[in-house]
Amino acid sequence: MVRTAHPTTPKNPPVLRTLLLLPFLGALLITFLPGRNGLLIRRTALAVAAVTLGWALWLASAFDPAIASVQLLESHVWNPRLGSAFSLGVDGISLPLVWLATLLVFIAVLASGAIRDKPKGYYLLILLLEAAMLGVFMARDWSLFYVFWELTLLPLFFLIDRYGGKNRSRAALNFVLYTMGGSVFMLIALLMLYDAAPGHSFDMGVIREGARLLPEATQVGLFLGLLIGFGVKMPIFPLHGWLPLAHVEAPSPVSILLSGILLKMGSYGLIRAIWTLPAAAEALQGLLMTLALISLVYGGVLAWKQSDLKAMVAYSSVSHMGVVLLGLAALNTAGFTGAVMQMVAHGLVAGALFLLIGLLYERTHTRELADYASLVKVMPRFAFFTVLAFIAAVGMPGTAGFAAELHVLVGGFERWGAWMALLSLTVVISAAYAVRVVGRLFTGPLSAQHSVRMQHLPDLSRGELTAAAVLTAGSLIIGFYPAPMLDLIAATVGRYAGAFAS
Numbered sequence: 001m002v003r004t005a006h007p008t009t010p011k012n013p014p015v016l017r018t019l020l021l022l023p024f025l026g027a028l029l030i031t032f033l034p035g036r037n038g039l040l041i042r043r044t045a046l047a048v049a050a051v052t053l054g055w056a057l058w059l060a061s062a063f064d065p066a067i068a069s070v071q072l073l074e075s076h077v078w079n080p081r082l083g084s085a086f087s088l089g090v091d092g093i094s095l096p097l098v099w100l101a102t103l104l105v106f107i108a109v110l111a112s113g114a115i116r117d118k119p120k121g122y123y124l125l126i127l128l129l130e131a132a133m134l135g136v137f138m139a140r141d142w143s144l145f146y147v148f149w150e151l152t153l154l155p156l157f158f159l160i161d162r163y164g165g166k167n168r169s170r171a172a173l174n175f176v177l178y179t180m181g182g183s184v185f186m187l188i189a190l191l192m193l194y195d196a197a198p199g200h201s202f203d204m205g206v207i208r209e210g211a212r213l214l215p216e217a218t219q220v221g222l223f224l225g226l227l228i229g230f231g232v233k234m235p236i237f238p239l240h241g242w243l244p245l246a247h248v249e250a251p252s253p254v255s256i257l258l259s260g261i262l263l264k265m266g267s268y269g270l271i272r273a274i275w276t277l278p279a280a281a282e283a284l285q286g287l288l289m290t291l292a293l294i295s296l297v298y299g300g301v302l303a304w305k306q307s308d309l310k311a312m313v314a315y316s317s318v319s320h321m322g323v324v325l326l327g328l329a330a331l332n333t334a335g336f337t338g339a340v341m342q343m344v345a346h347g348l349v350a351g352a353l354f355l356l357i358g359l360l361y362e363r364t365h366t367r368e369l370a371d372y373a374s375l376v377k378v379m380p381r382f383a384f385f386t387v388l389a390f391i392a393a394v395g396m397p398g399t400a401g402f403a404a405e406l407h408v409l410v411g412g413f414e415r416w417g418a419w420m421a422l423l424s425l426t427v428v429i430s431a432a433y434a435v436r437v438v439g440r441l442f443t444g445p446l447s448a449q450h451s452v453r454m455q456h457l458p459d460l461s462r463g464e465l466t467a468a469a470v471l472t473a474g475s476l477i478i479g480f481y482p483a484p485m486l487d488l489i490a491a492t493v494g495r496y497a498g499a500f501a502s
Contacts, residue, residue: 015059016072016088016138019098020131022052023105027127030120038119042112045123049109052130053102063095065488068495070140083194083201087140092492093271093340094137096485097264100347101137103474104260105130107467108253111355114362115163115251122163125155129257136265142190143202146183149269152262153179156254164249171242171249178232178242186229186269189222193276208276216279223280226273233266234321237295247314248367252358255310259317259350264343267324271339271496274328278499281331285415288329293422295322300429304436309357309367312433313350316393319426320346320401326423327408333497335411338404340489341482345392345400345475352389352471356382359464363457369440376442381460383442385468390434392475395427400478400485 026048033041063071070089077085090098108126115122132155135148153176161172194202197210211219232239247255274281281288299318306312320342327339360382361367376383395401405423412420460468478485 013062014074015055015062016074016090019052019055019059020088020134020138022055023048023127023131023134026052027124027131030124030127033120035118035120038116041119041123042109042115045127046106046109048127049102049106049130053106056098056102059090059095059098063090065092066491068092068491073140075140082143083197083199083203083206084143085141085203086144087203088138089140090138092489093496094268096340096344096488097137097261097268098134100264100344101130101133101261103470104256104347104351105133107351107355107471108256110463110467111256111358112251112253113463115253118162122159125159126253126257129155129159133257133261133265137268140204141202142194142204142207145204145269145272146187146190149186149265150183152265156258156262159254160246160250163251163254166249167245168249171245175242175246178239182229182232182239184229185225189225189229192218192222204272204276211276212279216283219277219280220283223273223277223284226277227270227284230266230269230273231291234263234270234325235266235318236291236321236325237298237318240295240299240318243318244311244314247317247354248308248310252310252354252361255314255354255358256351259313259354260347263317263321263350264347267321267328267339267343270325270328271336274331275496275499282500285329285331288325289412289416289419292322292326292329293419295319295325296426297422297429300426300433304429304433306433307369309360309369309437310354311367312369312437313353313357316430316433317346317350319430320350320393322426323405323408323423326412327404330408330411330415331497331500332411332414333494334407334414336493336497337486337489338407338409338411340493341400341404341407341478341485344485345395345404345478348400348471348475348478349389349392352385352468352475353393355464355467355471356386356389359460369437372441374443375457378457379459381465385460385465385472386441387438388472388476389468390438392472392479394430394434398476398479400475400482402479403482 030041030044070091073089075085075087129152132148132151139145139148157172157176161168193207193211194200196214197207235243250258296319299315299322303312303315324339324342327335392399392401395405409420409423
């Protein structure tokens, strides 16, 4: 029996392949640099990250937002008998995430000046992680997607285990076991979808066609397998157990990537699962909504109770990703639009918060909220950008989070009506912990014990100021002028929502 390979695709310039290779080549270059020259290694990594970001932004010139389908498609068959191919492409949902990934990797490298021990291994792992994340967002073949998905585990494990805090080994192992456990369910579901695909192909479009022929009960079972795999990475309640420990123990630049990008891999995969199995998504719509609302409230309450600053931002991420899940569960245009907007908004906000908290920790070696007060007097620039970041985290008007949550609220109200009051409740909870943290950090008297240590803290340097300004400005620009982002995702989101139009 001759098995069909991937559909024939038009020849396109290898712009996506080049984007994928840039961090790989950068990591290879770093392996040949002298290990003792930390400054040269850091500058090389920064240059590679900057070139990768520039190349990703250049994709805008070749991308047409009016086209809903995949663009810049490149496909090279690996194994015709198996039906697998090296297939890359982007659409209105994946392209913003590619930009976000390259931006946050550049910011993470910029914020890694405190890494002195084994810098070669650190920057090499960061660039490998970037390549794997980009592969996830650009893959158009489920086998390739799974390879890149699993590839992210290796650099993350070593980044946490080698460069993290005192409980780094437990945090790294916890993260890997959670993710691999979820990946088992995802792999089984993908193999069953592959078996149902015409001609046995891993191509995403072919698998979707085959999935439509399956009984609804089978589709529901497969969707649940994908939901577990992607839900661990998002994470959603109750699959979030790895997140707080990993964030607390990981180096702060790695936390920027964990929260800013790695969580988006889970929600991005769930979007593809919904597109592949729309009947199952409709059948499980109530379950998705329930999990989203629980994550919203649960994450917000736990964030409010934290005294450790990194743990607080980690739990707030559970709440923010609950907004994403709620938008996806609505299965309509407004909900999908809000979900994609929230993915970008949270990436910018979480990146800014982990950046600033990490910089503060480098100066004080404490993350306990009770150890701070009146920092506005000694670190006014730090105070300014931290307040802006918390305003964006709350989703105040004029920030990207507001535009995202408004769309999710509209989409959810169309489906469930008054249940959306719980979304408003989480905004109040977010405001409560944001006001608490800002008030404690920047106001009130310092005790005699803390005054000597805190009164001479250096403010943000020029490079740190630039990194914080880029992330907060991104959130404000999208908040005040969301039209370009909405135009970019509109066609693809409309195509996805059209599968559920009654």
